[in-house]
Amino acid sequence: MNKKRIVIALGGNALGNTLPEQMAAVKITAKAIVDLIEEGHQVIVAHGNGPQVGMINNAMAALSREDSAQPNTPLSVCVAMSQAYIGYDLQNALREELWNRGIKDIPVSTMVTQVRVDADDPAFLNPSKPIGKFLTKEEADTVASKYGHVMREDAGRGYRRFVASPKPKEIVEIGAIRSLVESGEVVIACGGGGIPVTLQGNHLKGASAVIDKDFASCLLAKELDADYLIILTAVEKVAINFGKENQEWLSDLKVEQARQYAEEGQFAPGSMLPKVQAAIDFASSKEGRTALITLLEKAKDGIAGKTGTLIHK
Ligand SMILES: Nc1ncnc2c1ncn2[C@@H]1O[C@H](COP(=O)(O)OP(=O)(O)O)[C@@H](O)[C@H]1O
Numbered sequence: 001m002n003k004k005r006i007v008i009a010l011g012g013n014a015l016g017n018t019l020p021e022q023m024a025a026v027k028i029t030a031k032a033i034v035d036l037i038e039e040g041h042q043v044i045v046a047h048g049n050g051p052q053v054g055m056i057n058n059a060m061a062a063l064s065r066e067d068s069a070q071p072n073t074p075l076s077v078c079v080a081m082s083q084a085y086i087g088y089d090l091q092n093a094l095r096e097e098l099w100n101r102g103i104k105d106i107p108v109s110t111m112v113t114q115v116r117v118d119a120d121d122p123a124f125l126n127p128s129k130p131i132g133k134f135l136t137k138e139e140a141d142t143v144a145s146k147y148g149h150v151m152r153e154d155a156g157r158g159y160r161r162f163v164a165s166p167k168p169k170e171i172v173e174i175g176a177i178r179s180l181v182e183s184g185e186v187v188i189a190c191g192g193g194g195i196p197v198t199l200q201g202n203h204l205k206g207a208s209a210v211i212d213k214d215f216a217s218c219l220l221a222k223e224l225d226a227d228y229l230i231i232l233t234a235v236e237k238v239a240i241n242f243g244k245e246n247q248e249w250l251s252d253l254k255v256e257q258a259r260q261y262a263e264e265g266q267f268a269p270g271s272m273l274p275k276v277q278a279a280i281d282f283a284s285s286k287e288g289r290t291a292l293i294t295l296l297e298k299a300k301d302g303i304a305g306k307t308g309t310l311i312h313k
């Protein structure tokens with residue numbers, strides 16, 4: 001296969017939920033990514049941060065409750081912290097895996113990435129992004145009354161905090177990311193969807209939100225003129241009638257068909273829907289652009305056309 005430029009969006013299962021889980025998970029994740037680099041592909045990595053940004057926000061809120069001199073930490077700063085902490089583990093795991101395979105001339109770096117959103121995005125009025133741990137209904141009710149958080153059911157998996165998730169409009173550091181990619185580095189960028197900022201004159205003001213990493217990865221892939229957007233998650237393929245008796249796994253999906261399924265409500269909001277929407281957006285943006293949704297461990301087979309759901313024009 002020709003050498004391709006690939007933006008990989010890593011989902012929650014690539015990172016785990018706790019510090020030790022993340023340390024272990026990134027080793028497996030690094031193998032899947034280095035498989036592609038070893039084949040000569042140019043890889044840019046973006047990742048989620050739902051569990052991590054919730055954990056950081058809770059820890060910082062506890063600190064400010066204990067110490068009146070410590071004001072509460074804005075969500076945008078928590079996203080920045082999550083980028084650094086995940087990037088640190090991921091870039092070290094990638095470096096080690098590259099070196100283990102004798103590839104010592106490809107540097108890996110993490111770009112602290114700000115992503116501009118519109119201050120008047122209606123998403124600020126309708127929290128739709130689940131973050132943090134899954135809780136029971138009782139635990140969620142306690143958190144809601146104690147801290148005023150919006151708590152809702154997350155796709156049948158338990159209750160989580162929901163925060164605003166505006167659409168990404170511009171990647172502020174795209175020039176620096178592009179330069180690093182062009183010089184042959186593996187770049188980790190747009191972590192956690194990017195640090196949400198709004199433009200106020202010349203000032204970039206942090207916004208209280210968490211951007212969806214699938215949408216940010218799509219923008220990153222378009223900006224870098226990538227050939228592939230690969231969204232790695234916990235299922236090998238996208239399905240219609242998911243979880244029902246007549247469930248059908250999809251291998252090859254044209255954008256028009258994907259749009260129709262999305263309109264029919266085949267993909268759960270907050271989980272599979274943003275992935276399919278990002279895949280449709282990328283695949284329809286220019287001739288030759290293809291999106292793939294598959295399991296982390298199947299990235300290499302997916303790009304070889306052996307598995308996953310391919311979304312294309
Ligand atoms: N139509 C569908 N086809 C496949 N998986 C689906 C579908 N609808 C919902 N899902 C669920 O969406 C999950 C992926 O979303 P999520 O866990 O939020 O992703 P992430 O990997 O980004 O954390 C899958 O593991 C699956 O359980």
Ligand SMILES: NC(=O)OP(=O)(O)O
Nearest residue numbers: 048049050192212213
């Ligand atoms: N920011 C974001 O989309 O994170 P998750 O993928 O973990 O939900």
